[in-house]
Amino acid sequence: MPKDHGIGASTKRREDVRFLTGKGVYTDDMRVYGQTYAVFVRSQVAHGRIKSINTGNAAAMPGVLAVFTGEDFKDVGGNPAGWLIKSRNGEAMREPKRPVLAHSKVRHVGDAYAAVIAETYAQAKDAAQQLADDTEIEELPAIVDMAAALGNTSNRVHDEIPDNQCYDWGWIEDNRAAVDAAIKAAPHVTTLELVNNRLVPNAMEPRASIGEYFPGTGDYKLTTTSQNPHLTRLLVAAFVLGIPENKLTVVAPDVGGGFGSKIYHYGEEALVLAAAKKLCRPVRWTAERSESFLSDAHGRDHVTKIELASDLEGNFIAFRTETMANVGAYLSNFATVTPTFLHGTLMAGPYKVPHVYVNVKTVFTNTAPVDAYRGAGRPEATYSLERVVDKMCRELNLDPFEVRRKNFITTDMFPYTTPVALAYDTGNYHATLDKVMEMADVAGFEKRRAESAKRGKLRGMGLSTWIEACGIAPSHLVGILGARVGLYDAATVRVNATGNISVMVGAHSHGQGHETVFPQIVASKLGVPESSVEIVHGDTSKIPFGMGSYGSRSLAVCGVAMDKALDKIVAKGKKIAAHMLEASEDDITFEDGRFSVAGTDKAKTFGEIAFSAYVPHNYPLETLEPGLEETAFYDPANFTYPAGAYICEAEVDAETGKVDILAFYCADDFGNIMNPMIVEGQVHGGVGQGIGQALVENTYYDSNGQLLTGSYMDYAMPRATDVPFYTVDYSCQTPCTHNPLGVKGCGEAGAIGSPPAVVNAVIDALQRGGHTHVTHIDMPVSPSRVWSAING
Amino acid sequence: MHNFDFVKPASVAEAVKALSADGAQALSGGQTLMPTMKQRLAAPTMLVSLTGIAEMKGVKVDGRTLTIGAATTHATVAKEAAAYPALANLAGGIGDPAVRNRGTIGGSLANNDPSACYPSAVLASGATVVTSKREIAADDYFQGMFSTALEEGEFITAVRFPIPDRAAYAKFDQPASRFALAGAFVARFAGGVRVAITGASEGGVFRWAEAEAALSSNYSADAIKGLSLDPSGMIGDLHGTQAYRANLARVMVQRAVAAS
Numbered sequence A: 001m002p003k004d005h006g007i008g009a010s011t012k013r014r015e016d017v018r019f020l021t022g023k024g025v026y027t028d029d030m031r032v033y034g035q036t037y038a039v040f041v042r043s044q045v046a047h048g049r050i051k052s053i054n055t056g057n058a059a060a061m062p063g064v065l066a067v068f069t070g071e072d073f074k075d076v077g078g079n080p081a082g083w084l085i086k087s088r089n090g091e092a093m094r095e096p097k098r099p100v101l102a103h104s105k106v107r108h109v110g111d112a113y114a115a116v117i118a119e120t121y122a123q124a125k126d127a128a129q130q131l132a133d134d135t136e137i138e139e140l141p142a143i144v145d146m147a148a149a150l151g152n153t154s155n156r157v158h159d160e161i162p163d164n165q166c167y168d169w170g171w172i173e174d175n176r177a178a179v180d181a182a183i184k185a186a187p188h189v190t191t192l193e194l195v196n197n198r199l200v201p202n203a204m205e206p207r208a209s210i211g212e213y214f215p216g217t218g219d220y221k222l223t224t225t226s227q228n229p230h231l232t233r234l235l236v237a238a239f240v241l242g243i244p245e246n247k248l249t250v251v252a253p254d255v256g257g258g259f260g261s262k263i264y265h266y267g268e269e270a271l272v273l274a275a276a277k278k279l280c281r282p283v284r285w286t287a288e289r290s291e292s293f294l295s296d297a298h299g300r301d302h303v304t305k306i307e308l309a310s311d312l313e314g315n316f317i318a319f320r321t322e323t324m325a326n327v328g329a330y331l332s333n334f335a336t337v338t339p340t341f342l343h344g345t346l347m348a349g350p351y352k353v354p355h356v357y358v359n360v361k362t363v364f365t366n367t368a369p370v371d372a373y374r375g376a377g378r379p380e381a382t383y384s385l386e387r388v389v390d391k392m393c394r395e396l397n398l399d400p401f402e403v404r405r406k407n408f409i410t411t412d413m414f415p416y417t418t419p420v421a422l423a424y425d426t427g428n429y430h431a432t433l434d435k436v437m438e439m440a441d442v443a444g445f446e447k448r449r450a451e452s453a454k455r456g457k458l459r460g461m462g463l464s465t466w467i468e469a470c471g472i473a474p475s476h477l478v479g480i481l482g483a484r485v486g487l488y489d490a491a492t493v494r495v496n497a498t499g500n501i502s503v504m505v506g507a508h509s510h511g512q513g514h515e516t517v518f519p520q521i522v523a524s525k526l527g528v529p530e531s532s533v534e535i536v537h538g539d540t541s542k543i544p545f546g547m548g549s550y551g552s553r554s555l556a557v558c559g560v561a562m563d564k565a566l567d568k569i570v571a572k573g574k575k576i577a578a579h580m581l582e583a584s585e586d587d588i589t590f591e592d593g594r595f596s597v598a599g600t601d602k603a604k605t606f607g608e609i610a611f612s613a614y615v616p617h618n619y620p621l622e623t624l625e626p627g628l629e630e631t632a633f634y635d636p637a638n639f640t641y642p643a644g645a646y647i648c649e650a651e652v653d654a655e656t657g658k659v660d661i662l663a664f665y666c667a668d669d670f671g672n673i674m675n676p677m678i679v680e681g682q683v684h685g686g687v688g689q690g691i692g693q694a695l696v697e698n699t700y701y702d703s704n705g706q707l708l709t710g711s712y713m714d715y716a717m718p719r720a721t722d723v724p725f726y727t728v729d730y731s732c733q734t735p736c737t738h739n740p741l742g743v744k745g746c747g748e749a750g751a752i753g754s755p756p757a758v759v760n761a762v763i764d765a766l767q768r769g770g771h772t773h774v775t776h777i778d779m780p781v782s783p784s785r786v787w788s789a790i791n792g
Numbered sequence B: 001m002h003n004f005d006f007v008k009p010a011s012v013a014e015a016v017k018a019l020s021a022d023g024a025q026a027l028s029g030g031q032t033l034m035p036t037m038k039q040r041l042a043a044p045t046m047l048v049s050l051t052g053i054a055e056m057k058g059v060k061v062d063g064r065t066l067t068i069g070a071a072t073t074h075a076t077v078a079k080e081a082a083a084y085p086a087l088a089n090l091a092g093g094i095g096d097p098a099v100r101n102r103g104t105i106g107g108s109l110a111n112n113d114p115s116a117c118y119p120s121a122v123l124a125s126g127a128t129v130v131t132s133k134r135e136i137a138a139d140d141y142f143q144g145m146f147s148t149a150l151e152e153g154e155f156i157t158a159v160r161f162p163i164p165d166r167a168a169y170a171k172f173d174q175p176a177s178r179f180a181l182a183g184a185f186v187a188r189f190a191g192g193v194r195v196a197i198t199g200a201s202e203g204g205v206f207r208w209a210e211a212e213a214a215l216s217s218n219y220s221a222d223a224i225k226g227l228s229l230d231p232s233g234m235i236g237d238l239h240g241t242q243a244y245r246a247n248l249a250r251v252m253v254q255r256a257v258a259a260s
């Protein structure tokens, strides 16, 4: 029987009531007394030198209160990169300053070089137009193509970086020669060149910020669309504006999706704060959708060559990857780690391959910054691997299921350290593969294919077996690898006098469902109803110093911190109960919300203990502080390693090139499951995004650096009609061995595992349909590309 | 968006007057004009709404002629043009419900987007565009991308369609906008077959004479199997190459014939 309460129950998402009835409160919903409006002036050209900005006309326009340009922020700090990556030769990466507003040069279309503050939005908009007209920018040739950018010393995105390269990273450099030798000696080498297409995150809620300054105290407040308010506070206060952290409160209220794009601190946040201080009035800004396209950090954008060396039976010998990764015009906060440690370390996949080497050159171009986007590096790794494995199977005429099976790390090999330095704690890759084959009725495929053929359609089946590292991240380890922050999280459990509970968490929910799932854990642990627990998040003045939500870390890191705080609550409760029941603490047991003296019928309820903690009339005050509130910080011992196997079945219309996805099966191992319904929702959303990347989404800059897909007229998002009904399973569970909840994380899985399954299915359909010359099509596998491949 | 004045006349005569003012522009469903104004790419000083004019709304059938008021929404056509099923189907496949409940046939034809659906129906049907001044035959009305025979201050009041014996519209969606990446409207009359292609050509909607000839003598999808359009005049963009568009247009004609 399905559970109806606590851990493992499919409790309905309590936050959906307000989201679905329009009662959510997002940044743009807030009205602040005396508010003013900021509008940013953004570059129309991809690359140019600012010759002059005449602010006089704009400043004199009706309602205009202030005009800011890059000059005003010349002397404040820059927005830093969160990781220092070292090149193969030991040199530190090149780290150009990222100013609040562009100064002296503009480096991508949409690069903000000025801002106007006015009484109304329309007035600010008018003045911004005037300012644009009064600005002289000398256009320079745009640097768009990565291969052309590298080594181009005459045309530079940043004048001080002669070859447009951020770093040239090798992982693991010491293994390079051995990998080269293994590939040279191998009986077979499969080579694949591919593009991992650039994506615009397209959160439903565009970025928005409100800056406030309180002259009486000198305090600042930033209300903003953030996935991690403390990180944003650290960046904007300590690094950019030089405000003491304790003088700035950052609030991230309801946030309508992020997918990574709202992890980072953006210049708009610093501007509204600085402007609020200057004007002593609140300053607000909400991005228009076209601004989101131009200025949100984009995702992916890798150009990769991967080689797979094997014997003729398909036993893997080595993987070698050369990737160019686009970081755009500036380093966004996690831009340098995404193509390196979130990508290169995953290049062994779930396989016991002895040799792996990854080289990544990261390149500056005159395009919007690129950073972590749902999956962040791991989708890129999985896509390269699963595509090249698929290609190898075809070249050697081997069964793709069997090839995976014979190369998987087996259950007796855990803990298993890969050649790219991750230590997988547990897993069972054969189990998820068996499961998905059963779900997808692999045996019945031929019959279904024949049926499609009768209707003139080509049917194919694609497999992908994926693994990721999430629950980000052990601070000590990432510190060694160059992280400039720790990646623990924190939670405070406050049991109130009347027994209900407030839990302040460092994680931030921007759609994930924390307000539902975290109380389930509290309910199971303390024996209280879920409804008596409230989750407080997103406000630095209320929550402990946590690092926010990304990298499928909320439950595996912050949830564990909460679990540890709950342990402390129980331990203190036992002390109080021992006093009240006149027993020894060692004899107190806690179960189902009752503290009992073992072997007797003497007991106190959780509520009685809580009340006593706050009304301590009968309480061991000499030895125990009153109150029942505990905080725990948790720094994970290792990453967690969810894994799974996906099968996509698709049909191709050879006349038009259109791909229809008929079925999609997921067998995932997420460890223990707290709320199955929410897990399914996360997988559905992730697979939907992956199908979007595989079939329709693409960010296209022309050779002048103009964004041709700057609106929904040209940037395609997946719609209901593009996706099938998903079949999702999570019954293969190998609980994480190093956190007490045994959870691994499920937020990114779908987006990681699905793109190669889709493309493999399309290639399979074409191959089986006789178009054997088609061995690869880059994403998105759009109708035009499929048709051109068939007829090319 | 810039400020503007707004009037909503109740008759064609009043609208004619209102539109004679400097900077005045017709507003119908607003599905094209409003986004343009929001992006500040258009800044009319006065909008003259055509949606309050009763004589410009509704679907009427008279024998083998179907007349649609210019301010009739796509949703209404989808629902009420049952006498011309191919046309009703086309209207029901435009955009999404919100667009269909506001966007109108007059606005669509006035705009003459090269990827819009209605122009192909009007051209293939040999319809008559009725304006505030005159009547214009479909063959004279469309003059290339976003360009029509309409003069300054002139507006469409109705469109008169002769109802063909058989007809169908086949549309292949552009993946992002869901306008036609290529669409074909095929209409068979006693006197012959007319074929109009939208979405594909740099010149906007056009009639495909060879296909018309082939289908007039043999009305079957196979009749045009061997035909091909010259890719050089086709639209080539990130959604499809010229060769792809030429192919797609032919496939859509075949599918329209098969569906009619």
Ligand SMILES: Cc1cc2nc3c(=O)[nH]c(=O)nc-3n(C[C@H](O)[C@H](O)[C@H](O)COP(=O)(O)OP(=O)(O)OC[C@H]3O[C@@H](n4cnc5c(N)ncnc54)[C@H](O)[C@@H]3O)c2cc1C
Pocket (backbone or CB within 6 Å): B025, B026, B027, B028, B029, B030, B031, B032, B033, B034, B050, B070, B071, B093, B094, B095, B096, B099, B102, B103, B104, B105, B106, B107, B108, B110, B111, B113, B115, B116, B117, B118, B150, B154, B155, B156, B157, B177, B178, B179, B180
């Ligand atoms: C999301 C979306 C998807 C769409 N998908 C499709 C699609 O799949 N296929 C398709 O064909 N279209 C599509 N459209 C366009 C839609 O059909 C619009 O409704 C149409 O282009 C314009 O009609 P309207 O009534 O909204 O005109 P408006 O926006 O009001 O006006 C458009 C232009 O025509 C002028 N005008 C309006 N009425 C008249 C008149 N009677 N006489 C003279 N000039 C006039 C206006 O001055 C303006 O210049 C889509 C639009 C959107 C927003």
